Amino acid sequence: MRTRLYTPRWRELDPPATAATTEPGSVLVVAPSRDHGLAERLIGQYRPGIGHVVRLRLGEAPDALADRLGRVPPPSRVYFLGGLDDGLDGAGWDSLDAVERAQELGVLSLFRVVTSMLAAGGSERPVELISVTAHAHGVDERGPLRPFSAAVFGLTRSLAKEQSSWRVGCVDVATADLTGNSAGAVAAALAAEPGHPDGNEVVLREGRRWTLVLSEAEQVAPPAEPPFRRGGTYLILGGAGGIGAELAVHLARRAAANVALLGRRPLNPEIQRQLDRVAAAGGSAAYFAVDAGDDTGMAATVAAVRARFGPVHGAFHSALVLRDERLDAMDEATFTAVLAPKVRGAVVLARALREEPLDFLTFFSSAQSFSGNPGQANYAAACTFKDAFAAHLRGTGVPVHVVNWGYWGEVGIVAKAAYRQRMASVGVHSIDAAEGMRAVEAVLANRLPQAMVLKAEQRVLERFGVRESGPPQPAPAAADPRRGAGWDPLGGRALDAAPDGDRLLAAHRRLDDLGAALLLAALQRMGAFESPGERRPAATLAAALAVAPSHARLFPTLLDILVAAGYLTRDGQWLTATRAVSGMAARDLTTEGQEVAARNPEVAAHVDLLSTCLDRYPELLRGDVDATAVMFPSASASKVEGVYRGDPLADRLNALAARAVAAYVDGNDGTDQVRVLEIGAGTGGTSASVLAALRDSGDRVRYVYTDISLGFLRHGRRLFGAEHPFVEFRRLDIESDPATQGFPAGGFDVVVAANVLHATRDLRETLDHVRYLLKGGGRLVLSETTAFSPFATLTFGLLDGWWRATDPELRVPGSPLADVPTWTGLLRDAGLGRTAVLSPAEVVQDEMGQYVLVAERTPGMPQRRRIGRRPGGSCRRRSPKCSAGRATTSIRTGRSPSTAWTPSSSSSW
Ligand SMILES: NC(=O)c1ccc[n+]([C@@H]2O[C@H](COP(=O)([O-])OP(=O)(O)OC[C@H]3O[C@@H](n4cnc5c(N)ncnc54)[C@H](OP(=O)(O)O)[C@@H]3O)[C@@H](O)[C@H]2O)c1
Structure with a gap:
């Protein structure tokens, strides 16, 4: 697995499809005195009497604010406007007063509001919380105009992950939109804002909404020549820490550099060893004990570095304090201890270096800026501040870069075997020192303003919402689900509006x-x-x-x-x-x-x-x-069936599958009947949509409805038999050779398989069987869940069938599912080369985890290429051992798993 670079960019969003709660029980607006009238306009959005405004007072004791909050009714919707006043009026980026004021009214007040609400039992009630900032993001090259409130973003992102019954959002507005004609529209837009499931921020400008997405940085290579001056002088704040020390040695090795390491501890033998390593690598090193928050001390230290080595050519902010705690258990001292080196520390460092001839100033931040993990609200807040401040500085001409590191497992604050193991188990792997240094050089040489550096599996990238690269694109009015090599397997068919x-x-x-x-x-x-x-x-x-x-x-x-x-x-x-x-x-x-x-x-x-x-x-x-007795009481599938009925996502997936089949049928101008085979039809959720779409095709279609369970076949015959004379019901076990079950080679134009193929032991062999069934140019319409689901594990994971895969390398860890790249690779290998991936709905910062894939069988490929290739490797013929008591578990539709269930005696149901 490679370490890769990902860069953030802005993507325009549609207006929210789902409104916030229209009639909340009680509305609370927490606002600074300078709020451009927004608090009152927000209250005006609701019926009289339900809204309360609590004004933030600078310097007020946290207890006093908590006391005032306790005197209004427990709110069901909260607007936090503290981020509107960042104290920058008339002051520049280097005003320490402004940065302190912004934290006090912004992130610290939000921390106090949230922790007071949680202490008062808030986590037990559903709450919608929208934080508002002004110009803390910039959607253009100039960067944010007022970055000091940006710590609010990180807190909001982590809070959303920690409080599952809360819906949390953050909206960055333009102050110009808060006055005049647009002021009412902004208040209405905020009242309609439902928040993001991950607490990600939305930027609102002149009625348009934007969000941050990440794309892999393409053609970004580390340079042949180091982007450092030979014999130049470099300062590393936090330089005696893990990553800082590696960087110091690298600078010495690559550029015989003079390196100044800064940290709070007095010089000790361990730090002396780091200095010796730098000297051994060909550089000169000195250590300076100073606190990043000490403005005078930092100015004196930079002067001392100049005196020792000459002007500073480049600097790195690598300081960090880490104290993880969920917000409901975190005290304010823990919160501020983590903020300090990255918030005040970043501003103080930039101030201290104002007169230096810097080629670059590099801020080390974290992937937390984009994820905001639970238990790390303080760190995430510190990182989003640092990113925004860097972007603002860049707009003023300072050559700032941000590196949002993923996980370093060999050196640094979390270089522990146990932590490494834990991260690997969730798909995040350790960046080693060589990779990290190559990334730093690539960022500097390619002048990337900001890059996340991450070594992670696809499932993690999906959670980060990594998208294809390209310039910012306005989102289409309605999400178009078609994705795939210029091929539209829906034949241009219109779809209803996508679900949210x-x-x-x-x-x-x-x-x-x-x-x-x-x-x-x-x-x-x-x-x-x-x-x-x-x-x-x-x-x-x-x-x-x-x-x-x-x-x-x-x-x-x-x-x-x-x-x-x-x-x-x-x-x-x-x-x-x-x-x-x-x-x-x-x-x-x-x-x-x-x-x-x-x-x-x-x-x-x-x-x-x-x-x-x-x-x-x-x-x-x-x-x-027995799990089947609990999930299928009295041999009834009704409990499970309910999981995939009436779910808009399931309906959309079924509609996509149905349209893909109908498109093939309509496009077939031959005189022969179109033969469609459905594998694992189960309770008929997908069949119902496909059959409805084919009803008018009359005798042009022959539909073979199959399942391994005779019980499900009887169920299907009852549901569909009378109204669909073109349907034949047959038993098929797709794990066994279809030829021995009487199915002809190349006998079908279309094969439909909705959330069933993952339930087989050997995906390669299963797809061989599918290819056998399809004629050349025929299509597989495959609906699959492609991401790990705790819900599915907790329920369907109880059934033996969930764990029967013999090819774990192909499955999403902890599940029988395969992700989209794995499916497309397997389909290609199986001779189903042309593939389109259809998404049921567009999401802002994540992948759906549910797709319909349509794959076309390459004409001319031998029908039975691999059948029997693994002697004894899988259960090709049903032996008593293979079939006894088997429950074949599959996820049917939606994110809604169900079971293509075979009771222990499949013929008796
Ligand atoms: N390690 C990772 O996996 C990882 C992941 C994402 C991001 N990062 C980022 O990478 C950077 C380096 O991380 P690391 O793992 O090398 O951390 P580290 O080993 O803990 O080093 C950080 C150093 O910062 C110094 N420091 C803390 N507060 C300071 C202050 N107020 N003034 C001056 N120095 C201060 C500490 O030294 P004293 O205690 O002596 O002051 C410490 O040696 C950080 O910016 C971090 O956010 C790291």
Whole structure:
């Protein structure tokens, strides 16, 4: 895996498709005195009497603000306007007073508002919180005009991840739009703003909305010649730390540089060793003890560096303090300790270097600026400030670059084996020193203003919303789902308006948060992780809790879910409960589940299935009760069926599949019938859409509806038989050779497979069977879930079929699913070369995790190229061992997994 560079750019958004709550119970506006009248205009958006304005007072004790907040009714919608006053009026970027004032009214006040609300039980109520800043982002080359409020962005991003029942957003406005004719429109736009599922900020300018996306930086190579002056002088703030020390040695090696290392500690033997390393690499080094926040001390230090080495040619800000804590447990001292070196420290450094002939000033920031992880609101806030301040400085002519590092596992603050392992388990790999230094040189030589440097798997990049490169593009009016080599398998067919992908993703995220809480509660009922600090060895935990051997693959994935949710930390083989576990006793998860379902009706059936399973988890995990008995009570699929009915995402995927089949049928001008085969039709969710689209095609179509389960075939015949005379119902096990089941080679023009192929043991062999069934030029219409889903793991992961893959290298870790690049590669290898990937909905900063892929069989490829290529490798012929008691689990539609379920006696259902 390579370390790559990703650059941010602006992308225009459509107006929000889903409005914020129209009639909230109580509205709170927290505003500075200088708010351009926005607080009152916002209150005016609601019916009289429900709105309250609390004014921020500079220098007010946090307790006093909390007290005033406690005197208004608990709000269901909050506007935080503290970011409007950044104190820059009349002052320049180098005003330390302005930066302090901006933090006080902005990010610190927001911290106080949020922590007061959480302390008053706010996490148990749904809250919509919109923070507003002014010009803290710039959507053009000039960068932000007023960057000092930008720490609010990072806090908001982390808060959104920590509080699953809150909907959080941040909108950056232009002050010119807050007065005159547009003022009312801005207030209305803010009142309509639903917030982003990840808390990402939206920029509003003259009625248009913009968001940040990341693209891989193309053709950015490290230079042949180092971008440093030979014998030049370089200053590294935080230079005795992990990355700073590597950089110092690199500068010495590449440019025989003079390097000044700055840090707070007095010189000690460890720092002396770093200086010796620099000297050994051909440079000169000196250490200066100074605090980045000490303006006078920093000015004196720069003077001392000049005196020692001459003018400074380049500088790096590599200082950092890290103190992770969720906001509901974080005190203000912890919050400000992390802000200080990056907020005040960045401004002080830039001030101290004002007179130096800098070739560059490089700020080390973090990928946190784009992710905002839970438990790191302070660090994320510090990083978004640093990025915005750098962009502002650049606009004033200072040659500033920002490097948003991913993860360094060999040196630096988090270079611990356990941390490395944990990061690798979530798909983020360690940048080594050589790669890191090449990235620094590439950024400087190519004059990249800002780049995220990351070594990560596709699933992580998708979470970062990494998109294709290119200049900022206005978004099309309606998201066009077609993506793929100039090929439109829908034949130009129009689609209804796309569902709001962001809203759907947010709903599923809430569902996953609920799932993690229910899982923790279940493990607590089994006697584990009842109090913070409880340590358990991961390797023996399953045995200690008497988890059945049949769940040997599920159980570690469950622990990963708890780690990702912040309930546990992992240190090598040890798992430790965090403070977050202590709140469980006070939580009413039944009510929380009802609220998630009420606020997000598209996942109501999911909540029901999740709660049904998690209520019985101790018995299920111990093998005292069979999962099929819980999920399919009285042999009924109704509980599971509900998961994929009425979900707008499922409906959209089914519509895409149906249109792809109809487009093929309509485009066929031959006299022969078009033969369509559906694999794993299950409860008929996708079949219903496809058959409806084909109803008018009359006798031009023959449709073979198949499933491995005779029960599902009977169900399908009941549903569709009478009204669709062109449908034939047959049993097909796609894992076995179709020839031996009486299916002819090349017998079908179109094969439809909706969330079933991942449920097979060997994807390559399965696709060989699909290719066998298709004629040359025929099409596979494949609907698949392509990303890990905690919900699916917690429910369908209980079934043996979920874990039957024998090709784990192809699957998304912890699941049987494959991602889009894997599918397209497999399809190509299987002779289904021309592929289009259709997305059901556009989302702002994430991938959908659900796609319809349409692939065309390359004419002329041998029909049975690979069948039988792996002797004994998979269950080609149904032996008693292969079929007994098998539940083939698949995700059917939407982000809504279900089961192509085969009860233990498949012929009896
Ligand atoms: N390591 C990673 O994986 C990673 C990931 C993303 C971003 N980054 C960024 O990369 C940079 C370096 O990280 P690192 O891992 O090398 O961290 P590190 O090993 O902790 O080094 C940071 C150094 O900053 C110094 N420092 C902290 N506060 C200071 C202050 N007020 N004034 C002066 N010096 C101060 C510390 O020295 P004293 O205690 O002696 O002051 C420390 O040696 C940071 O900017 C960080 O945000 C790192």
